[in-house]
Amino acid sequence: MWHRNLFSGMSDYFSCVCFCLNRYGGLFRTNLLGQPVIVSTDPELCHFILQQERLFQSWYPETIAKIFGRQNLGLLPAPTYKYAKSLVMNIFGMESMKEKLLPQVDNLAYRYLCSWSKKPSIELKEAIASMIFDLTAKKLISYDPTKSTDNLRKNFDAFTAGLVSFPVDIPGTTYHTCLKGRKAAMKTLEKMLQERRASPTRRHGDFFDYVLDELKKEGNLLTEEIALDLIFVLLFASYETTTLTLTLVVKFLTDNPKVLERLTEEHEEILRMREDPDSGITWKEYKSMKFTAQVLNETSRLANVAPGIFRKAFQDFTTKDGYTIPAGWAIMVCPPAVHLNPATYEDPLAFNPWRWEGTDTRGGSNDFLAFGGGMRYCVGADFSKLQMTVFVHHLVTKYRWTAIKGGEILRRPGLGFPNGFHIQLFEK
Numbered sequence: 001m002w003h004r005n006l007f008s009g010m011s012d013y014f015s016c017v018c019f020c021l022n023r024y025g026g027l028f029r030t031n032l033l034g035q036p037v038i039v040s041t042d043p044e045l046c047h048f049i050l051q052q053e054r055l056f057q058s059w060y061p062e063t064i065a066k067i068f069g070r071q072n073l074g075l076l077p078a079p080t081y082k083y084a085k086s087l088v089m090n091i092f093g094m095e096s097m098k099e100k101l102l103p104q105v106d107n108l109a110y111r112y113l114c115s116w117s118k119k120p121s122i123e124l125k126e127a128i129a130s131m132i133f134d135l136t137a138k139k140l141i142s143y144d145p146t147k148s149t150d151n152l153r154k155n156f157d158a159f160t161a162g163l164v165s166f167p168v169d170i171p172g173t174t175y176h177t178c179l180k181g182r183k184a185a186m187k188t189l190e191k192m193l194q195e196r197r198a199s200p201t202r203r204h205g206d207f208f209d210y211v212l213d214e215l216k217k218e219g220n221l222l223t224e225e226i227a228l229d230l231i232f233v234l235l236f237a238s239y240e241t242t243t244l245t246l247t248l249v250v251k252f253l254t255d256n257p258k259v260l261e262r263l264t265e266e267h268e269e270i271l272r273m274r275e276d277p278d279s280g281i282t283w284k285e286y287k288s289m290k291f292t293a294q295v296l297n298e299t300s301r302l303a304n305v306a307p308g309i310f311r312k313a314f315q316d317f318t319t320k321d322g323y324t325i326p327a328g329w330a331i332m333v334c335p336p337a338v339h340l341n342p343a344t345y346e347d348p349l350a351f352n353p354w355r356w357e358g359t360d361t362r363g364g365s366n367d368f369l370a371f372g373g374g375m376r377y378c379v380g381a382d383f384s385k386l387q388m389t390v391f392v393h394h395l396v397t398k399y400r401w402t403a404i405k406g407g408e409i410l411r412r413p414g415l416g417f418p419n420g421f422h423i424q425l426f427e428k
Contacts, residue, residue: 027323035061037310037330041337043344045319047366049311049333050373053078058376059312059330063167067159067178068236069186069229076226078375083221084230085379087214091139091207092383098283101139101386106280108135109391113399117425121404124250124421129153129243132387136238140231141192142204153239155185160240182232189228207231234380241305242384244415246391249299251421252351253396254403259295259353264396266291271397281390292389294356300370302351303415304336309372335369401425 026042040046049056058074058081065075073084090096112131116122133153137143143152158181167175196208203209211231214222253260270285271277310332317325325331340348344367345355359365371378378384395401406419 027319027321032061032332035330037061037332038325039332039334041334041341043338043341043366046333046335046338046369047373049331050309050369050376053375055314055317056311056331057314059310061310061330063175064310067182068233069182069225071223071226072229072233073379074233074376080221080226081376084226087210087222088207088230088234088379090210092380094382097383097386101383102283102286102390103280104135105387105390106394109387109394113391113394113425117399117427119425121422121424123406124423125243125247125417126420128246128391129239131391132242132246133235133239135387136235138206140207140234141189142206142208143192152185152188152235155181155188156236156239157181159185159236185232185235186228189231193224193228207234237378238380238384242387244305245296245299245303245384246388247417247421248303248409248415249295249388249392250395250401250423251407251409252295252299252302254401254407254423256351259351260396262291262353263295263392267393267397270393281393286386286389289389289393291353292392293385294353295392296385296388297356297359297368297370298351298353301339301345301368302349303370304339305370305415306372307334307336307414309333309335309369333369338367338369341367398428399425400428 026045027038027040029036029038031037040049057077060068060075065072068074073081076084092101108131112127116127130153133156134145137152145151145153159178160181166173169176169179193208193211196202196204196212200212208231211222211227214220215224215227253263266289270288274285310330312330313325313327315327319325339345342348365373371381401423404422404424406417407421408417408419410416410418
């Protein structure tokens with residue numbers, strides 16, 4: 001179904017996973033960024049580690065903590081994390097998605113696709129990134145690039161470019177560029193926060209409103225540093241991970257006409273059942289898109305946008321196989337090893353959405369860790385799925401497209417499109 005040479009570097013990636021599994025088994029020790037780390041590739045153990053906050057605390061290597069901030073969402077202790085997550089749910093929770101976000105995402109996807117169809121070609125990842133950042137930045141901080149002197153997205157581009165790089169902080173290195181991009185983005189966010197504080201009665205209906213309300217309360221868990229790091233991580237996560245996954249969805253649909261045909265049938269059936277053909281997507285329609293969910297699951301399984309999830313043991317822990325993880329040791333849960341394990345997924349390199357029929361991966365599972373698991377299951381997972389599903393609906397019902405150039409995929413170890421993915425859109 002899927003030609004392996006289209007996924008450049010994936011075969012080598014798969015070979016590396018298989019080598020580790022065959023030689024070292026499901027648990028082994030290595031060294032990462034100067035830090036001794038125990039790597040888990042065992043699906044059951046990986047899932048267990050993510051579920052057990054009392055045994056394994058969230059942790060990042062020093063160089064990654066420096067990039068994302070020491071008060072970022074992933075490093076917060078459990079009580080503070082739950083509190084911060086409850087704040088985020090005011091904007092990206094289920095009720096908000098039903099009542100506010102769905103029509104906004106629907107309108108945004110429609111407008112962007114319409115504008116792209118008038119161009120001779122677009123670089124898809126860049127175009128999708130612009131669309132995703134447009135909505136997320138508005139919902140979080142009411143950011144409007146046309147009215148701001150600070151190019152916030154450019155700072156995030158610089159940050160992302162050096163995210164997975166050798167940690168040498170001297171001018172000219174990608175790591176230095178990454179830290180410079182973060183510093184500039186944080187400076188913009190701090191400036192916006194101070195401007196908001198200067199006009200306390202003006203409401204914008206965004207995440208900043210909730211942050212400012214909480215900062216005024218005595219004895220709350222939120223500090224300005226936590227709030228700014230939280231906004232930074234939310235902007236990055238929604239912008240980068242959703243962009244990469246959605247670009248890969250279109251790439252896979254381009255290369256797999258049978259999947260595209262089945263997907264189009266699902267969405268055209270929704271249009272046929274709709275009383276008003278010009279109305280927007282309803283929540284009921286969104287929840288009925290079962291095959292679309294399978295396509296997104298399969299793409300997320302192969303994308304492996306997060307190559308590792310880090311934890312640290314609170315106390316000595318002995319696995320069922322008799323191995324002891326000493327207290328204080330770092331552990332890396334390895335989603336790619338879980339997602340590409342041939343013992344779990346038949347022909348694991350094949351793009352096969354039908355393999356997900358009848359499965360439920362909400363909250364993660366032993367064999368699916370694309371959005372993490374346990375209490376720290378990705379706070380924006382449902383919103384990301386909503387954005388991608390609505391985009392796919394408009395894409396396959398209103399347009400056809402032709403790949404022009406690029407589309408090669410590189411692992412470094414994260415997913416990347418070194419030559420972009422250029423397509424031309426045509427209205428049906």
